[in-house]
Amino acid sequence: MFNLAALMLEKVGIIVxxxxxxxxxxxxRHIIQTKHKTNERILLILLFGAFGIISNYTGxxxxxxxxxxxxxxxxxxxxxxxANTRVMGVVIGGVLGGPIVGVGAGLxxxxxxxxxxxxxxxxxxxxxxxxxxxxxYFGSKRKQMGNQITAGFAVMIxxxxxxxxxxxxxxxxxxxxxxxxxxxxxxxxMIFGNGLGTLLFMFIIRAIKRDKELTxxxxxxxxFLIADQTLPYFRQGLSFVSxxxxxxxxxxxxQADAVSVTDEKQVLAHVGAASDxxxxxxxxxxxxxxxxxxxxxxxxxxxxxxxxxxxxxxxxEAAIVxxxxxxxxxxxxxxxxxxxxxxxxxxxxxxxxxxxNLFSTxxxxxxxxxxxxxxxxxxxxALQAQIHPHFLFNSINTISALCRTxxxxxxxxxxxxxxxxxxxxxxxxxxxxxxxxxLANVRAYLSLEQTRFPxxxxxxxxxxxGLEEVLIPPFTLQPLxxxxxxxxxxxxxxxxxxxxQIFFENNQLKxxxxxxxxxxxxERIEVLGKQIVNSKKGNGTAIFNINExxxxxxxxxxxxxxxxQEDHGTTVTISIPHDYKGVFVQNA
Numbered sequence: 256m257f258n259l260a261a262l263m264l265e266k267v268g269i270i271v272x273x274x275x276x277x278x279x280x281x282x283x284r285h286i287i288q289t290k291h292k293t294n295e296r297i298l299l300i301l302l303f304g305a306f307g308i309i310s311n312y313t314g315x316x317x318x319x320x321x322x323x324x325x326x327x328x329x330x331x332x333x334x335x336x337x338a339n340t341r342v343m344g345v346v347i348g349g350v351l352g353g354p355i356v357g358v359g360a361g362l363x364x365x366x367x368x369x370x371x372x373x374x375x376x377x378x379x380x381x382x383x384x385x386x387x388x389x390x391x392y393f394g395s396k397r398k399q400m401g402n403q404i405t406a407g408f409a410v411m412i413x414x415x416x417x418x419x420x421x422x423x424x425x426x427x428x429x430x431x432x433x434x435x436x437x438x439x440x441x442x443x444x445m446i447f448g449n450g451l452g453t454l455l456f457m458f459i460i461r462a463i464k465r466d467k468e469l470t471x472x473x474x475x476x477x478x479f480l481i482a483d484q485t486l487p488y489f490r491q492g493l494s495f496v497s498x499x500x501x502x503x504x505x506x507x508x509x510q511a512d513a514v515s516v517t518d519e520k521q522v523l524a525h526v527g528a529a530s531d532x533x534x535x536x537x538x539x540x541x542x543x544x545x546x547x548x549x550x551x552x553x554x555x556x557x558x559x560x561x562x563x564x565x566x567x568x569x570x571x572e573a574a575i576v577x578x579x580x581x582x583x584x585x586x587x588x589x590x591x592x593x594x595x596x597x598x599x600x601x602x603x604x605x606x607x608x609x610x611x612n613l614f615s616t617x618x619x620x621x622x623x624x625x626x627x628x629x630x631x632x633x634x635x636x637a638l639q640a641q642i643h644p645h646f647l648f649n650s651i652n653t654i655s656a657l658c659r660t661x662x663x664x665x666x667x668x669x670x671x672x673x674x675x676x677x678x679x680x681x682x683x684x685x686x687x688x689x690x691x692x693x694l695a696n697v698r699a700y701l702s703l704e705q706t707r708f709p710x711x712x713x714x715x716x717x718x719x720x721g722l723e724e725v726l727i728p729p730f731t732l733q734p735l736x737x738x739x740x741x742x743x744x745x746x747x748x749x750x751x752x753x754x755x756q757i758f759f760e761n762n763q764l765k766x767x768x769x770x771x772x773x774x775x776x777x778e779r780i781e782v783l784g785k786q787i788v789n790s791k792k793g794n795g796t797a798i799f800n801i802n803e804x805x806x807x808x809x810x811x812x813x814x815x816x817x818x819x820q821e822d823h824g825t826t827v828t829i830s831i832p833h834d835y836k837g838v839f840v841q842n843a
Contacts, residue, residue, distance in 0.1 A: 258322055259338060259441060263317045263448035266340050269313055270306060271455045277302075278459050296352060302357030303348025305810055307341045307364020307383065311371060316340030319433075320440045331373035334433070338441045341379075342386050342420060343452045349390030350404055351460065359385025375437070378427035382420035389416060406457035413453040417446045448488040478539060478606060481508050482613045486754070489617040493579075493587050495535060498524035505591070505610075510603055513571060513592035519548060519585065529592055532566045542564075544588055547576045551585050553608060556597045573599040577611035581618050589614060653703045668706060671699050686808055687726035690757065694718070697732045697755070704740055710768075712751035719758040727766070727831065728804050734797035735768040735827050742827060743772025759833065766829040774821040783817055798827075805829065 277283040285300075293501060315321035315338040316331060323335070331337060341364050349357020366385035367378045388414050394404060421442045428434035484504045488497040498516040500523040505514045513527030517539050525533040542563030547554050556562045556574045564571065573596040579587040591607050593599045650672050657665035694716075701714055714736070736753060744751040756767040775783070783798050798815070805813040812832045819825035 259315060259317070260448065262322065263338060263340070263444045264451070266310065266313055266315065266715065267448055267452035267455070270310060270340050270343065270452055271459070273309065274307070274453045274456050274459050278463055296355050299348060299352040300363065303344045303352070303356065303360035304363025305465040306344025307360060309366050310339040310341040310344060311337065311364070311368050314341070317437065317441060328371065331371050333372065333374055335373045336375045336437050336441070337368070337371065337373060337379065338445055340449055340452050341383055342417050343413060343449045343456065345383055345387045346416055347409060347453060347456050349387045350394035350409050350412060352391070353395045354388065354391030357391025358384070361385070374433065375424050375428045378423040379420065381427070382423045383817070385419065386416040399801060406454055406461065409457045410453045412449050414446050414450040417449045461645050477508060478609050478613065481610060482617070486617055487616070489614060490621045492621055493518050493523055495523055499526070502526045508593060509591065509594070509606065510598050511591040512594045512598070515590040515592070516587060517544060517590070518587040523587070528570050528592065529566070532569065539588070543574060543576050544590065547578050547588050548585060551578045551580070553577050553611070555599070555604065557599065570594050572596050575599060575604055575607045577607055579611065579618060580615045581622055586618065602813070650703050657706060666707060668703055671702060686728065688729045689723060690725045690727055691723040693727060693729065694731050697736055700733050700736065710750060712740060712753055715752065715754045717725070717754065717756045722757060725764060727764070728808055730769065731766065731801060731829065734801060738797055739768060739770040739772065739825070743770040744780035762833040764831040764833060766831070767826060769824065769826040771824040774823055775817070775819040775825055776821060780819055782817040
């Protein structure tokens, strides 16, 4: 028995070595890693059936409990039996491939075993077919339950089915005394030998699947790394500068020897090999690129002739060209070139295809951002346009009143108003304007109002020095001062006071307009700035418009707050982030 056990380990080693060699073949790894279609099931049947046949030929002939050490068995004597690893291959095939593969491999290996002869030929043939059916059934059942096919599960099934083969030998093999003697001699070595072989075989299968998972993880991580580094440049759209940066990042993070990006009309960037004749600003010359731009399909070239480059000494010998799309419209191409066709393997091709999809999505997002910004700019301009007539009508009413009492004063104020609106017509084309210009607008407005209502209020300016060039949205201060005058002191007989403070605090530009007027009811404060509020003197758009413009221009990073107490006054505070892009840069 111990000699047989040693020989069984030797036979197991043969099958495991064959399995290991097969695992280095791409076709074998592909069959093991993917879901099985009809043609792949046929291949698995032939493969695991072949394992059974090899096991039959390399098995150990047992003759009346003595071992025949023949290395290759093509026929057995009638009184002989065969100790081998046949069931191992059939069980693994059934467990991995399901009932169809199990039955097919069992038939191939079982029929072959029957043709070799021996007094156990029938029982061994039947047990092999039965092993394929049972292994396929339980393997399929386990997958349906959402469980993985583990090495332990396969070993357990293999050892149980090998034990079943021993029982069938006792049932069908004649004479019984010889069958019983044989089972006693071969059962333990065969059951545990096949169990060990199944375990080693499953380790090889698991390694193949783990390699695929690792490759996918590395590929996904690489794709996300490239996407993360290229995203800021794709947001700028397809330009010479942005595409140059994108191509350099891809050249560094992939195995490509050269990377190109084009739009529909010209090469925007080319870095790496062949830069001497693949030059930006020229029309795409390779036939491969023209084909992709025309039909929008991924194209792969694995020879210099397929690339169709007109430069005879071009070192590029393989390429994958992918379309870049925005809303299903081709806007350019991404090209990865290789000087060695072997570099363009399946992994590189899948990575390139994934990146093309990611880049197309990024371009769509960039276009959506651009359209959103244009829409937001249009909304902000519309809000600014609402304020111009609001101030104009109030100013004209004031000047109109003065025309009857002081024509010279009215003429002076009319010139101030003309200068004021000339500056604001220029400012209407800008999202931001210097603080000193906004303060000039406020002073022009106050000169009009104080002329109409002398001694009604005083205005105290508290401006931190050095803030003259700070940029803020136009019509931020004037509507707040107007509100303080008209709604803070409607019928007050005592002189009111308005304080305007502008300073830096906690990395924020603070703009505060405070009055000591009648205040605002609490229920009204809750809706001011959030919606248009109807009032007796207008539709209450001033605070709402300012708040909307702040949110639009500063992307939610600036805010307006109102604090008020009835009969004690109102304070409106605007906070603008110190480091917001463009806030402290003079508009051109």
